[in-house]
Amino acid sequence: MKLIYQQMIAFFVVITALLAILGFSFFHVTKTLIYENTWNQLEGYAYSLKTQSMTIERGANGKQTFTLDIGKLQTSELLLRNQQVHFTIYTTRNKVMYPDQGYQSTISTSDWKKLESGQIIRRKSDLGWRGPDKAKVQNQQRMTDILAPCFDQSGQLVAVISVGAKVSSLQESFTKIQRNLFYVLLFSALLGVAISYLLAHYITKRISKLRNATRAVANGDFDVTLVDHKRDELDDLANDFNQMTSSLKQSNEEISRQEQKRRQFMADAAHEMRTPLTTINGLLEGLAYDAIPEESKEKSIELMRNETRRLIRLVNENLDYEKIRSGQIELRRTTFDAMNVIHNVAAQLKKKAQSAGDTIEVAGPTKLPVFADYDRFVQIMFNITQNAVQFTTNGVIRISAERGYKSSILRIADNGIGMDDEQLKNIWERYYKADASRRNTKYGESGLGLAIVQQLMEQHGGKVEVISKPNKGSTFTLIFPDEKGK
Ligand SMILES: Nc1ncnc2c1ncn2[C@@H]1O[C@H](COP(=O)(O)OP(=O)(O)OP(=O)(O)O)[C@@H](O)[C@H]1O
Ligand SMILES: [Mg+2]
Structure with a gap:
């Protein structure tokens, strides 16, 4: 399934679930409130009926007499006819004092007990209306009512007033609310679909952009x-x-x-x-x-x-x-005297230097320890000194050595032909020769010497640097780090 549909379904399910929960709780709360309101109203009627139409008197013999002003009661009932309110007055659980006929509700024993203890009872719907004609019970409308007790001065329950309203009138309000709620839910659901589409579209669009970019990269862009x-x-x-x-x-x-x-x-x-x-x-x-x-x-x-x-x-x-x-080569590194090697290299190249009119000078301490592979160290020194001789005529090649920070530093300086910046950038490349016309000299230049030197220095964990100016000369600096921990 396409991502956009998956996202839409997910959003839609969340939105509708939320709306359903909200709708249900809203409906429930409103229903409770409507009942609550009706009961309060009915209680009010019961109260006014009690104060206006009922009198409890103590006779001369000390007996309580309970009188009901039927006229007033009927007027009240008449006034409330529109609201379909009915009054019933009980003197005992089964004895109805008013009305003489019509439908009357029964009071359960447990309710009667509660009434005796002074509680007002609220009943949501009571089907048990009793009429003179049993068949009519079936057709009887459902009522919601309250039962309010009336006590005499000695606290004796003398009457119970039941005020009831037809459930059907409440039902009408519920249906209206339900219908409105349904429309709201329907509208919200449609809105939910639209919003979920927009959201899903926004996300999938961004993913599509990523996808297109990935394709472009795959195609080499x-x-x-x-x-x-x-x-x-x-x-x-x-x-x-x-x-x-x-x-x-x-x-x-x-x-x-x-x-x-x-x-x-x-x-x-x-x-x-x-x-x-x-x-x-x-x-x-x-x-x-x-x-x-x-x-x-x-x-x-x-x-x-x-x-x-x-x-x-x-x-x-x-x-x-x-x-x-x-x-692939294994360096056998030891600490040895570098000065000894320098003197040897200088001696070996002395003849070549002389034939070019060069002199080789060596400067430095009598002994200088260096940590390196002996043979490779000789190879490095020989290569660089040989280059200096090769590219210098009637000049001086000076090999110097000193201690650096946890390292030994060797310098080979000449005042030969030197190199410009472009040449300096390339001398470490294989086969590079600054001047192609200089190949095939007696030293067999192949352009490999410095490339090998650089690789060897790297393997030693050291560094090789060069500064050079055309016609001024070049200085190569080699730094060999000491053995670690020493
Ligand atoms: N001291 C120097 N003065 C001037 N140019 C130099 C110096 N050392 C090296 N070069 C330049 O760098 C190039 C590369 O040197 P490298 O030692 O790698 O090769 P080579 O000396 O030409 O050949 P090989 O050393 O393999 O026989 C040289 O051809 C030269 O142009
Ligand atoms: Mg060389």
């Missing part, structure tokens, strides 16, 4: 947003939906970016490998067709070996990078 009025749960849902689309949009952008990167990587990798392979292929063909002079053959073979080494290095570094990135 991540720009849809829903208005959040911050009013109810549906607004909360809209808010969640907006958050979901924005994160979906972000991940979608990230996926495209990654895809772009992957394509770039594939192209770069192919490009990197194609150069040495082309060289090797050319030389092999030359050798095969004897196109290379004897004296150049040795040089050609040397070139092929270099290019093969370059390929192997490329493949190995790529594998290494992937391993580090996917957390």
